[in-house]
Amino acid sequence: MPHARTDDGRKLYDAQAWAAALEAFAQADRETPLPSADLMPFGFCAFLLGHEEQSIDLLGRAFRGFLGAGDGAAAARAAFWLAFVHESHGDPARAEAWGRRLAEIVEDAGLGAERALVCSGLGHVALASSDPEVIRHALDLSREAIELARPVGDTDTSVLSRLSAGWALLRLGSIDEGLAELDDAMAVVTSGEVQTPIVTGAAYCSVISASLRTADVARAREWTTAASDWCSRNPELVPFRGECLVHRSVVKMLDGDWPGALAEATRASERLHPADVGLARYQMGELHRLTGRFTEAENAYRLANSAGRRPEPGLMLLRLAQGRAEAAEVSARRLERELASNAERAEFLPAYVEVMAAVGEAGLAQAAADELADMANAAHGPVPSARALTAAGIARFAAGEALGAASSLREASLRWHDLGMPYLEAKARASLGRCYAALGDDDAAALEIEAARGAFERLGAGPDLAAILGHLPSSSGPLTPREVEVVRLVAKGLTNRGVAEELVLSEKTVARHLANIYTKLGIASRTAATAYAYDHHLL
Template sequence: MGIVDDLQRARIAFERRDWAAAYDRLTAADGEPSSAGLGADDLMTLAMSAFLLGDIDDCIRALQRGYRLRIDNGEVPGAVRFAFWLARVHNGRGEGAVGSGWAARAERLLADQPDDVVERGYLLIHDFFRCVDRGDLDGAVAVGDEIVSVARRHGDPDLLAQGLVCKGRMMMYAGHVPEGLATLDEAMVGVAAGELSPVFAGTVYCAMIDACQEVLDFGRASAWTTALTRWCDSQPDLVPFTGQCAVHRGQILRLHAAYPEALEEFEDACQRYAALGYDVAAGLAMSERGDVLRIRGDYALAESSYDQAASYGYEAQPGRALLMVARGRVSGAVAAVRRLLAETGDPVHRSRLLAGAVEVLIAGDEPAEAEEAARQLSTIAEEFGCAGLRASAAYCSALVALAAEDSDRALPQARTAAQLWSELRAPYEAARAKVLVGRAVRLLGDDDSATAELTAACRTFAELGTVAARQEAEKLIGRSTSGLTGRELDVLRLVAVGNSNAEIAGLLVLSDKTVARHLTNIFAKLDVPSRTAAVAYARDHDLL
């Protein structure tokens, strides 16, 4: 097969998103003894194929060759395109100094070019992220507007979609969430119409879903996650964006309390991110994994996941603070959420902290601060209009009202939270809201209704395997917090201080066989595999 045939087949393979075939044929053509090497356009195709296969080193080598070829031929705008991608790829894997160097070189090359060339719009993308990094949100908004303007003048769909994403996210951080989401919807039009190149399409998909998750717009997040999954599945060899897709699937599965499946997605995402060197993204996946484990009551594993997130440079909050409360380290948790709230100003990121902060501050007996945090969350939820935020705000309002023993204020908020979470098909969150309903009606003297609400919540927690929440509900009903009998607790306490089965039998005047049966029951009820795990669980849950 000749070089011309290889190149033609490679280009066709790239168009049909067969990245492996495109890469293999371009590499073969490049290595032919009679070949003078790939041209600049084919080197760009080779670089994008390598990128989409997850081979970042080969991508960079192809981009460097393309850049040199454009420079040698005096094709400055083309060289700027290669420099733009070199900056973007290096920045993407955490090599900011190298990325900045390539961006600066591209800007120098454009110094002698006409003012209104589309390549200036691409370099503005780097300006945008520099503004974001130094906290200049006004500057970032202005740059986003300029990117959109350049893109529209030149009819460039990739640049337009990226500019709309930049603009939409900044509008959201400025508190204009409905308008920001509408701008992101406009960016998605180009993706849905197939107008965007693959890297920009994947970038816009993930930015849209990230934005939805940030404001708990679960309806949009779920719809676009399904679309992203289909897009990834249509490209079997695709590596980038599949980690983000796994995280987003995991987030939706977590909402619907499909915890084992969510854990698998987060673990898969972490492996994919780590393989590409995207450490902060891998940290996000580990933080999400920790949140699921914490909800399930696997506190030791949750802490390990949060530690892994930190090792990747990601602060797993407010999940870690909530875990500290669950393990009895309340004062440390209160200090952590106070710091987080002091550091976080924009309403989008603040909204992600406030619900956890309310729970921590209530646990720390700081009702005034909890009330203020709940009030802020209610204001943000009303402005943003997203159902998940409104449900979270109603839950927190009920929680602070119950702390003040104000049942009249707590009950309608708790019922609103239960209804909204149910409509979002979030059974764990809906059951938590039912617990608050039960507590509120009990304050009003209706014990029978309280027991009914708490029992329903307890049943849901048991079905979901959320041990800590189930135990809290059982405590409110009046059952043993562990589900263990008194004799089983006696056995567990003796195991905890190091007694063997025979020693326990002697101390409790039981047969060895009876002690063994009690231990089997303990393992089953606590859902643990061993004596050591049972003791660790008992210590974590104050059963000793």
Template sequence: MSAETGIDQGRAAFREHRWTDAFENFRDADQQGGLPAQDLERLATAELLTGNLTMGLDTLTRAHEEYLVLGDLVGAARCAVWMVMHLANAGETARAGGWLARGQRLVNELAEPDAVQGFMLLPVALETLYGGDPEAALQLFSRMADFGQRFGDKDLSAFALLGSGQATLAIGRAEEGLAMFDEVMVAVTAGELSAVPSGIIYCAVIGNCQLALDLERALEWTAALDRWCRDRPDTLAFSGQCQAHRAELFRLHGAWPEALAAAAVAQERSSNGDPRALYGGFYQQAEVQRLSGDLDASEASYRQAARSGYEPQPGLALLSLARGDAVRAQAMIRRAAGTADAATRRHLLPALVDIELAVPDLPAARQGAQDLLAFARECPRPMVGAVAGQSDGEVRLEEGDPVGASRSLRQAWHLWAGLGVPYEAARCRVLIGRACRDLGDEASALMEFEAAHAEFLELGAAPAAAWAASFMGTADGGGAGPLTPREAEVLRLVASGSGNRAIAGELYLSEKTVARHISNIFLKLGLSSRAAATRYAFEHGLAG
């Protein structure tokens, strides 16, 4: 095949989003006789989208240099700005800064205004936004929008609208920011944008919807991203982030094995073409491990997530709380919330309320709950209402207002159930049970505790199951609680020091059956060792 034929076939494959075919045809043509600057740029894009980061950056550098030879400063500057974006995405900030300076110098040499001047504002605006000045970033994104409109550049206009939505959300105007995300997604789903901007915008919009506690929008756009990735199976550059978003939705909806599987795929792809998937892949894995009671593994996963440069909060603070160190958890969540922008702080508030109640610092917990209630009034969306109602109910319980608590918690439970979030719905039922008990309705309290306990067991949430079980014993603290009579008998023998074989012999069971009973006991009571089971048996009158 001649170089000319390879170029023609590469261009056709590129137009049809067949990135591997485009890469192979352009590469063969390049080896035979070289490529024009525009086709080098296309080859670089195909390489980057298929996960060949180093190769793609080298080719993009060649395209930049070829544009310079031709005297095409616009093309050279365009390559420079994409070098900045890809290098920053890969964490190579020094190289990104060098390319930013070069691109700005080239833009300053242009004889006529051009859309590339707007693109050069993008990395500066993002640095300003992530540096904590969303108002200044919003002004930069507005200037970008002016360039996009002036030159009819849809990619630039879409980036400007995306950034404006992010900055608006960070300022605290959630509904306005979310409306901007919906608008920019019109251009993406209509196929008006090129591939790299489309992938960036998909992932950014989903992440920000999750930050704003808009589960329904996040679910809708994640499904759209999933379809987009399936239609382009060799687009590795965004598929890992898609899997990380899927992992979060699986976790929220109680499909924890599926969440772990998606997180594992995200981790694999983070090192194979999609570095931004690193945080989500490990953070979601850590969340499932924490909720399941595997705290050491959870900590290791949070540490891996932190390698991305993003702080693994509120999960890390909640991990300290799960280990019984409420003071440390309080210091972590207060610092994180105190330095966050408005949108991120709101995302941290539910954990902050839980931790402040555990310390306890009731005034701080009440302030957090009030902030969530104000957010719910501003943005009347189901998940915001659920977290606000649940936090308000928790605080009211500690304030001695079981009637008000019950009202808030039942509303929150209905919202969680409607959203299909079983873990939080079960947490609400435990809190509702506490309110019933405080009001003297013991029968209803036990019904709520038992329902929540069964849901936690089904999820595999051992710590939460033990928490629910702690309210299910008799009034004097004795009794088997959530254990069946057979499990209570096995626990008695464990507490006596008997091994599995001896227990099997005494109860006329197989050792396999005894092992299953012990596993169930550990899960129901949130225990991890025979020593802990023995201690529980003595504390609850089951060892004699």
């Protein structure tokens, strides 16, 4: 007969009452050490509630008990979960050691069904490589694990292996096939077929991460909602650790829930292991920058950098928002040469276009916009397309092509609207308003500016709101905010050196700004620039 508290623990575990089950198992274990079969769910409860060290201790006891009893199959499964928990705990060396122990047990005992665990684990480890051949091997191992798990009804291993297979396909460039594999895994999860609840949390985290990586925001939003519903039904769980919380923060930020996004990023910074905390710190920096908390943003980017996460392009955009365009330009030029992978450049180039346009480098902005267009054509997704259209509009406006810019930005604003991304839609509409003003259509400009201003106010986007109120397009025409500053100072009688000192720029940069101003306005002298400033109420 089982101990009464042990029996309670089992029933509570089956009922997904994890905290109560943990307490029941703990009380029973204090009275009489639990057998290995009960230590396993006891350890799972500890993991689900965020007690990873306790989980490792309990699963280790279960492993030793199974091994001592000669139950190789159960010992192999305990070793598999020890590898899983160690990796989640930020200890990959011990995770790999348990993976090797698992393989030894399966080989020595001649186990068949448990070979799926070995293949699944090896496939997951191989995904860390950047070598395409190793990643193909990871795909083969994961598919072998799926085939081995299917006939014995091992849905846990099948789901985890499908997740690995999906990621391998994504890494190899087979985006549609990879996402389909992940969806197949999630079909098993959402139907309630998984045997260990840990798998459910891991699966949600994995598919949201993959959706963001492929810029499939609609998919990320869908799975984030499903994950949130699952969490609300299981309020005791701590399934989203570290990086998963960062992903939830990103989705909330894109949806316009900036307070919620900051809360998730802050939680992530508290739960991530030191080696990974840079992800959360960078996300916090982004949210602080967008809301105008520049000191907090600066600190967050600094901490992200210390933790190994590159602080750009966020820090570069912070410098631009602070009026330090020259510093932003220096970083932008360095990173343009430094970043090589498509993923890195897709994140960086929109910011690069913005910086180059602000400093009057229309040609460089256009080249980057063209690169984004090529990426969008290859990706066939709505987000890359909207991103490329926005960049094209900004670059064309910087080059004085207000009509072409307006066409791109109008389409971009519609795409961002359809995607449900209010901040990026408002940014595109603010730029569109400037284009309409440059074309002399003040009514259309006012409508776009008013729509953008309303969105910025709702979001709390202080810097963008200040920019849109301080640089009305009907006044500045085709000039960038920095060029307006230069014209204002020239109109006050300052020399190039005086302008440079006032704006903390080099004289060479000031001269370049003036050349761009002359080209855009069709003028040829400082006197004409001064007249323009008075005519357009820039002073």
